[in-house]
Amino acid sequence: MPRFHCPVPLRAGSQIELPATAARHVQVLRLQPGDALTLFDGSGGQWSATVARMGRAEVLVDIGQHQAIEREAARAVHLVVGMPANERMDWLVEKATELGAASIQPVAAARSVIKLSGERAARRQGHWQAIAVAACEQCGRNRIPTVHAPLPLADWLRQQAAQAGADSTAPGARLVLSLQAGSQPLLHAAAGAAAVWVLHGPEGGLAPQEEQTALAHGFAPASLGARVLRAETAALAAVSVLTLATL
Template sequence: MRIPRCHEPQPMNPGDTLLLSDNNVQHLARTLRMRAGDQVMLFNGDGSECLATATEVDKRSLQVRIESQERPSRDSALQIHIGQTLSRGERMDYAVQKATELGMARMTPLFSERCEVKLKSERQDKRLRHWQQVAISACEQSLRCTVPQLDAPEPLEHWVSNVEADLKLVLHHHSACPLGDLPRPSSIALLIGPEGGLTEAEVQLAITAGFQPVALGPRVLRTETAPVVAQAILQSYWGDLSAG
């Protein structure tokens, strides 16, 4: 039987006895019906993961003992910071989920001229917590031991003017610049437009701020597909994805 893997946001070291968070009690004790003696893999986002054994289990609490701790090499050395223009509902969830699986280090949701999503402060906080949970679930599934940073949404013009990276890219289907001609970076800022695309003024603003326009092929990708394809290519060129 496959050992379940869960994010547990508290310090842990071999020999520690921990009471797990309510979310994990719900999943492990109530849904998976874990019993004393069963094992679970835990990670808290610091880059390590711990094998733990359940010692006491009931419907309201789950206590485990940390048996061992390792620091596996599953995080890409290529630091990718995505500026993802906001999209509606499941499209944004998909972008966060798949970008996390592909090794994204950080994402900043952006408001742009053609962005149709308007978030008031209370709803913005709720959506940010939701996206963070989407990223955590993607880490649990993909065996990542660190959780990417999800920033509060901000205007596109502010992000492009202030983000720092060795290489800054804006996806623009009119560009003919091939990625293979660019120097090898250790960090990348990647700007993704909304469903209606970036305006010419926004593309020029990004270029003025040091972004290089690049195209991924002859077809125009959806806003939630673009970060997936872009990261797969970038990780293949300069990161930890390969066909071999």
């Protein structure tokens, strides 16, 4: 059944006009009055709905019952990733959403090809958030991961240190993917944690000083094994391990 994100108040028994993006999707699919669809607003669960009327630009739908369906991973995985070049970041956001990432924080590291700021960063954030929404429509998630605004890695680490200092009881594991000797296997390093922050660098990885800075800010080194993976492959492998397996 077609699924559409509808970021407006939804109430059983009401009739609403779909927002422009959802309305366009309904029209592209050539749905007709009486056709069933599913709506979700991102706050949890989903609603059954039926197309009531198709206009030239607007689509009216009747809202049915709320269904308390969740498809979230048991562990909240927050991916902090050095932005890969070209369209690979688009692909990474889409697949990380499908795999269950709770949030995605793009960062610019010393070896990053892409460095964004100002209006350009805001546009890319909006673009990536839209990709996450579309991925949720496709995969069945009813909660949309937040794609945060891109930040320099050093700034993000300082923010994390300040937050940890303000709340010493903050739960979760903070891990940096590393090839250095002595790194624990990722799943073992995250054992027992209900929330995990996973930091990974761009193409070429984190610079040695960046990795040391992360460790000084409370991150622990974790390994995906002996093979050297592409930046986007490693990030998605980490999300897969942490959302699809438990220890």
